[in-house]
Amino acid sequence: MEKLEPTGKSETCEGSSDNFLAKQFSKFTEINKKYAKPQIKMTPMVRIALLGLRIYLIVLVLVLVYKFFTLIRV
Amino acid sequence: MNYVSRFYYQYRRVIKALQLYLLIAGPGLIVMIADNDAGGITTYAATGAKFGYALIWFLVLLGPVAYYVQEMTVRLGAVTKHGHAEAIFAAFGPFWGWFSLLDLSLVNWLTLITEFIGMTAALSIFNIPPVFTVIIVIGIMMFMVMQGRYWTWEKLAMFFCLLNLVYIPAAFMVHPSVGSILQKGIIPNLPGGLTATLIFFLMANIGTTIAPWMIFFQQSAVVDKGMGKKDIPWGRLDTILGAVFTVVVAIFIVIVTGTVLYGMEISSAAQASTAMMGTYPLVGTLLAIGLFDAGLLGAICISLASSWAFGEVFGWAHSLNKRIREAPWFYAYYFFAIITAGLVVLIPNAPLVLITLFVQVIAVTLLPAALVFLILLLNNEEIMGEYRNTTVQNVVSITIVIGIISLSTLYAFSVLFPEIFA
Secondary structure, three states, X not given: OOOHHHHHHHHHHHHHHHHHHHHHXXXXXXXXXXXOOXXXXXXXXXXXXXXXXXXXXXXXXXXXXXXXXXXXXX | OHHHHHHHHHHHHHHHHHHHHHHHOOHHHHHHHHHOOHHHHHHHHHHHHHHOOOOHHHHHHHHHHHHHHHHHHHHHHHHHOOOHHHHHHHHHOHHHHHHHHHHHHHHHHHHHHHHHHHHHXXXXXXXXXXXXXXXXXXXXXXXXXXXXXXXXXXXHHHHHHHHHHHHHHHHHHOOOOHXXXXXXXXXXOOOOOOOHHHHHHHHHHHHHHOOHHHHHHHHHHHHHHOOOHHHHHHHHHHHHHHHHHHHHHHHHHHHHHHHHOOOOOOOOHHHHHHHHHHHOHHHHHHHHXXXXXXXXXXXXXXXXXXXXXXXXXXXXXXOOOOOOOOOHHHHHHHHHHHHHHHHHHHOOOOOHHHHHHHHHHHHHHHHHHHHHHHHHHHOOXXXXXXXXXXXXXXXXXXXXXXXXXXXXXXXXHHHHOHHHHO
C-alpha cells in the first residue's frame, strides 16, 4: 500500500497542473462571459466608427501580409 | 495691516494650492515626459541635424495635440475608475477587448526592446557593456516597484523626469544664436518645400508624440492614484505642465543638434552624442545621460501600462500600492516583460533595427483603435455623465485623431515601402 503513495502523489500533481490549465482557460471564458454584452449604446455613430476600424485593420493586415511575402521572396 | 493680512491670505492660498497640486501631480507629467523616450530623443536629434531650427514651430504645435488626447484619459479614468483596457472590454465587448489587450502587450514589449537598445547604446559611450546596462536597468525598475507604494514609485519616476532637463543646459553650452532660433524656428515654414523627407520627419515627430501606451498608462495611473471627479482640474493642470515640459525638452534637443550637427545624417541619438564628444565633450555626455534617462522613463511607464491592463482584465490585484505577495501576477508580468526585453538586446546579431521599424508599423494597428474608443467612450452620456465631451472638445479631438491616424498610417507605409517616398 505504501508503494502506491508516490503514484498517488504524482497523480495529485498532474491533477493540479490540469486544474491550473483548466483554471486559466476558464478565466478566459469567464472574461468573455463577463463582457459579452457591450455596455455602449450602438448608435449609428458607434456602428460607423467600429465598421471603419474593422476595414482599416483588415487593409493594414493585408498590407503587412503582402510585405511579409514579398520580403520572403527576396 | 489690511494689505498684510490680504497678502498673507493670498500667500496661504497659493501655498495650499501648490501643496494640493503636488499631491495630485504625477500621471500627466510622467506620461508626457516619458513620451520623450529613446525613440523620441532620436527623432528630435535627427530633426535638428537635418533641418536645423526650422521645425521648432511644429514641435510647439504638438504640445496641444498631446494635451487634448491625454486630457480625455484623465476624465475617463477619474469618472469610471477603470483603466483603458477594462473600459474597452466593458464598452465594446471581448473582440475589441482582446484585440486591444494583445496588441498593446505586443507593441509595448517591442517598444520596451527599443528602450533597452537606446539605454545600452547610451551607456556604451561610457564603455559600459550592454549586459551591465541591462542588469542595472532591471535592478532600478525592480527596486522602484518593490516598495509597495504608488507614491514612492511616482516620486522616483519624477526624479527621472527631472533628469530629462539635462538637454536645457546642454543647449546653452553650444551657444546657439537666439535671433536665428526665433527667426527660423518660430514662424511656420516648410524647409526645402513639401518634400518626401520633410513629410517623413513630420510624421515621425507626430508618431513620437502620441503612442498607444500613453493612453493606457495615464488612465490606469489616474485610477491607481485614486483620483476622482473633483481632481479632474488638477489632472488637467498636470497634463498641461507635462505637455509644456515635453515640448520644451524636444525644442532644446533640436537646438543642440541644430546648432552643432546641422547637415549631418543622424540615425540614432547615441550617434549624435558620440559626434558631439569631439567638439563639446560635456554636451555629448549630457546627451548620453539624457538618452539613458529617456529610455529608462519610457521602459518604466510602458511595462507598467501592460501590467495594469492585464491586471484590470484578468481581475488580478493590480496596484503599485500592493506588495509583491499581494499582487503576484501583476508584478510577475511586469518582471517578465522587462527581463525578456532586456535579454533580447543581449542576443548576438539580434535584428534590432528590424525590431525598431516593426514597432512603428505595429503601433499603427493599435493607435487608431485606442483613439477611436477614447472618443466614443468620452461621448457616452451613460458612462461620462456631465463629464462627456462638449461639441468644441469633439471638434478639436476628432480633428486631432483623424490627423494622427492619417499621418501615423502614412508613416507606417513609408517604413514598409520606403521606395514610395523616395
